[in-house]
Amino acid sequence: MGQSLHVRDLKAWYGNHQTLRGISMEIPENRVTAIIGPSGCGKSTFIRCLNRLHETTPQGRVEGKVQLGDADVYEMDAVDVRRVIGMVFQKPNPFPTLSIYDNVAIGLKLGGMRDKSAQFERVEQSLRMAALWDEVKDRLHRPAVALSGGQQQRLCIARALAVQPNVLLMDEPASALDPISTARIEELVLSLKENYTIVIVTHNMQQAARVADKTAFFLNGELIEFGDTTSLFTRPQDNRTEDYITGRFG
Amino acid sequence: MRAASRASKTADIWFRVVAGLCASTPVLFLVVIGVVVLIDSIPVIRYMGWHFLTGVNWDLGDMYGNMVVRNGVSAPAGATYGALPYIVGTLASSVLAMLIAIPVSVCTAVILAYRVHGPVKSVFSILVELLAGIPSVVFGLWGMVVLGPWIVHDLGPAINRVLGFIPFLRGSAGTGLGLLNSALVLALMVVPILTATTRDLLEQVPVLYREGGIGLGMTDWEVIRRICLPYVKDGLIGAVALGWGRAMGETMAVLMVGGSGMNALPHTIFSPISTMASVIANQLDSALTDATHLAVHALAELALVLMVLTLITNWLARILVQRSSKTLREGVRA
Ligand SMILES: Nc1ncnc2c1ncn2[C@@H]1O[C@H](COP(=O)(O)OP(=O)(O)OP(=O)(O)O)[C@@H](O)[C@H]1O
Ligand SMILES: [Mg+2]
Numbered sequence: 001m002g003q004s005l006h007v008r009d010l011k012a013w014y015g016n017h018q019t020l021r022g023i024s025m026e027i028p029e030n031r032v033t034a035i036i037g038p039s040g041c042g043k044s045t046f047i048r049c050l051n052r053l054h055e056t057t058p059q060g061r062v063e064g065k066v067q068l069g070d071a072d073v074y075e076m077d078a079v080d081v082r083r084v085i086g087m088v089f090q091k092p093n094p095f096p097t098l099s100i101y102d103n104v105a106i107g108l109k110l111g112g113m114r115d116k117s118a119q120f121e122r123v124e125q126s127l128r129m130a131a132l133w134d135e136v137k138d139r140l141h142r143p144a145v146a147l148s149g150g151q152q153q154r155l156c157i158a159r160a161l162a163v164q165p166n167v168l169l170m171d172e173p174a175s176a177l178d179p180i181s182t183a184r185i186e187e188l189v190l191s192l193k194e195n196y197t198i199v200i201v202t203h204n205m206q207q208a209a210r211v212a213d214k215t216a217f218f219l220n221g222e223l224i225e226f227g228d229t230t231s232l233f234t235r236p237q238d239n240r241t242e243d244y245i246t247g248r249f250g
Numbered sequence: 251m252r253a254a255s256r257a258s259k260t261a262d263i264w265f266r267v268v269a270g271l272c273a274s275t276p277v278l279f280l281v282v283i284g285v286v287v288l289i290d291s292i293p294v295i296r297y298m299g300w301h302f303l304t305g306v307n308w309d310l311g312d313m314y315g316n317m318v319v320r321n322g323v324s325a326p327a328g329a330t331y332g333a334l335p336y337i338v339g340t341l342a343s344s345v346l347a348m349l350i351a352i353p354v355s356v357c358t359a360v361i362l363a364y365r366v367h368g369p370v371k372s373v374f375s376i377l378v379e380l381l382a383g384i385p386s387v388v389f390g391l392w393g394m395v396v397l398g399p400w401i402v403h404d405l406g407p408a409i410n411r412v413l414g415f416i417p418f419l420r421g422s423a424g425t426g427l428g429l430l431n432s433a434l435v436l437a438l439m440v441v442p443i444l445t446a447t448t449r450d451l452l453e454q455v456p457v458l459y460r461e462g463g464i465g466l467g468m469t470d471w472e473v474i475r476r477i478c479l480p481y482v483k484d485g486l487i488g489a490v491a492l493g494w495g496r497a498m499g500e501t502m503a504v505l506m507v508g509g510s511g512m513n514a515l516p517h518t519i520f521s522p523i524s525t526m527a528s529v530i531a532n533q534l535d536s537a538l539t540d541a542t543h544l545a546v547h548a549l550a551e552l553a554l555v556l557m558v559l560t561l562i563t564n565w566l567a568r569i570l571v572q573r574s575s576k577t578l579r580e581g582v583r584a
Contacts, residue, residue, distance in 0.1 A: 106476060
């Protein structure tokens with residue numbers, strides 16, 4: 001089941017360069033929340049703070065509070081946080097030395113699932129959810145790098161789903177893909193929201209409009225506007241949001 | 251389009267000739283050295299046969315007494331050249347050294363590549379590279395003066411106490427010079443190169459893959475074990491093979507800390523040993539006094555065996571590397 005995320009006054013730095021200037025927002029459970037905004041405004045930094053990935057970059061520093069349900073993410077063990085908040089990256093990054101099967105199974109193995117048949121079942125289920133099973137079921141033990149870019153990205157989604165997180169963070173998951181693969185990923189996002197809380201970063205406003213229940217507009221490390229997707233796109237409250245969605249800048 | 255001028259064509263021909271010559275020098279050297287050493291070994295190969303590889307005694311014979319003739323080769327009476335203790339000494343000390351050096355180097359490299367940044371990282375890296383520049387005779391001296399007594403008083407008794415149930419690890423530490431000391435000194439000499447290479451390899455692992463692992467909830471160790479090390483495996487095998495070759499060929503340091511074991515196989519980790527390289531250096535002087543020259547030929551065969559062993563390890567490493575990259579390629583094609 002999905003869980004909600006409460007973000008309070010989140011600030012982030014790279015060295016001395018502040019990239020998030022106090023973000024507060026409530027990300028509802030079992031909904032798709034889109035983050036839009038011009039390049040460099042801090043969208044990636046924001047979602048990387050949600051699963052505590054930002055602090056692993058050299059010089060990365062975070063202040064503020066993130067709550068997952070009732071638990072304070074920054075008081076939990078960072079490794080545990082990332083097991084309940086999964087992530088899909090902008091560029092497909094299946095582990096290059098592992099097979100398709102092992103890419104999905106590795107999270108299960110490391111999580112302590114020893115039983116082979118249970119493992120296989122979960123791998124199949126994850127690959128089906130990621131709409132990849134039919135394409136790879138005959139070559140599960142081939143290296144993952146042999147897949148096309150779109151397939152690799154769906155494999156990464158399956159990999160993230162296999163460990164059954166509550167939240168799925170997606171950083172422009174379709175930006176490197178062709179329109180058909182993009183459409184499949186979007187379908188996938190819509191089908192997943194029953195069971196997951198999804199936060200998706202996107203440059204593509206049509207995409208946000210198609211998949212997201214709520215949309216947040218970021219600018220220069222600040223949250224300018226956050227609301228229901230339809231109202232944000234049809235009746236933006238802030239001039240800067242309006243300028244951005246009508247294409248006057250960004 | 252401009253037609254290539256005569257001058258540029260000639261220059262190109264010259265370039266090809268020179269480049270071809272340069273490219274073939276390593277092969278040429280290898281062949282020439284190999285042939286010279288082989289020819290030099292022939293008398294001993296005829297005199298000793300396979301017993302050179304299986305014999306335990308190395309005796310230059312009575313150089314001032316009678317000569318004996320065997321298989322058409324004349325030798326001082328009682329001369330016998332059994333290189334097994336040196337072959338074993340070389341392999342045992344270098345393998346043990348690698349067993350110590352590999353984990354130490356990998357851990358250090360992980361820290362240098364991922365854990366420290368900025369000035370700390372540069373200082374550490376420079377220190378590691380300085381270590382690589384220390385002449386082996388200094389390592390040997392350190393092994394005699396510092397490591398030897400430490401093995402006698404602390405390390406030896408500790409190993410006996412903790413691991414003494416394994417026969418090979420039980421025994422008197424003697425003078426502190428021997429297999430263990432050699433292995434430690436060799437390890438110390440290999441660690442800097444291995445660390446520097448491994449660090450460079452680890453830094454080439456795309457951060458994208460590491461973040462993929464971190465984002466999946468892997469611990470630092472799991473990311474290194476499951477993602478980074480497999481990614482750099484080929485390079486690592488190559489580096490280990492190079493380091494191993496170096497450890498097998500190292501002469502001076504082992505001569506100083508090996509305890510000059512002769513005519514016996516090492517039966518514990520503390521036994522005195524000699525390696526092929528150290529015997530060559532050590533024995534050349536007395537071998538030259540042999541009027542039949544057979545002793546020198548015996549040292550040449552020792553050099554031949556050392557070369558062959560080094561080549562075999564390199565070749566094995568290459569096969570390993572090829573096999574793993576082949577499976578990857580085949581997968582990509584399918
Ligand atoms: N590793 C880094 N080191 C230093 N500064 C960085 C680093 N990564 C990002 N930044 C800076 O942080 C700011 C926010 O970057 P971020 O990647 O969050 O933007 P973004 O909104 O995701 O942009 P894009 O749409 O191009 O992906 C930018 O000004 C960027 O220059
Ligand atoms: Mg980004």
